[in-house]
Amino acid sequence: MNNRTFTMIKPDATRNGHTGGILEMINKAGFRIVAMKMTHLSAQKAGEFYAVHKERPFYGELVQFMSSGPITAAILEKDNAVEDFRKLIGATNPAEAAEGTIRKKYATSIGENAVHGSDSNDNALIEGDFFFSKLEQF
Ligand code: GDP
Numbered sequence: 001m002n003n004r005t006f007t008m009i010k011p012d013a014t015r016n017g018h019t020g021g022i023l024e025m026i027n028k029a030g031f032r033i034v035a036m037k038m039t040h041l042s043a044q045k046a047g048e049f050y051a052v053h054k055e056r057p058f059y060g061e062l063v064q065f066m067s068s069g070p071i072t073a074a075i076l077e078k079d080n081a082v083e084d085f086r087k088l089i090g091a092t093n094p095a096e097a098a099e100g101t102i103r104k105k106y107a108t109s110i111g112e113n114a115v116h117g118s119d120s121n122d123n124a125l126i127e128g129d130f131f132f133s134k135l136e137q138f
Contacts, residue, residue: 004034005081005118006127007089011069012112014038019072022115025102026076029088035075035132043067049130058111065111073131075124082118089117 007026009019026033041049046066053059078084090101094113097104107113118124128137 002121003077003079003081004121004128005031005076005078005085005124006116006131007074007076007085007118008116009072009074010112010114010116011065011067011071012108013106013114014070014072016106018106018114022102022106023072025088025105026074029078029084031076031078031081031085031088033074034077035128035137036072037074037131037136038070038072039131040070041067049127061111075128075132075137082121082124085117086119089115 009022013019013022023033043063046063050059050062050066053062056062076085088102090097090103090107092103092113093110094103094107095110097107102115103113106115118127
């Protein structure tokens, strides 16, 4: 299956009032929202979500940031969803993100970069199931 991806609107974008603007960009790019919730990750849950990055030097900062305030988690549907959504969000570092991307418009730094997007079909499934039961995925 390559038609679904997973995203989070991160605590920086939530705090700065960009949830609506980001959802509008997502919809305009042709993604359909098939699951969505606003939630606040504990440090433990954020650590579990980003466990693959455990050995990276920024892991502690990342966990602290991702548990610093509410986020919006969503599953998105579109042909070629993972790749197309990575293009829509832009490079990890907003200084390198292309014009017209979500991170170019809304991210403030490499750490506080407004949105998450899955990097593979396998991870999209794992990440979606981390937040949503099957009954909450439409
Ligand atoms: P992504 O797939 O574009 O989100 O990037 P990565 O998988 O490489 O990193 C995951 C997340 O960790 C990023 O979205 C950032 O929030 C954070 N991150 C990545 N690099 C750095 C860094 O150098 N410093 C800090 N503080 N956070 C980082």
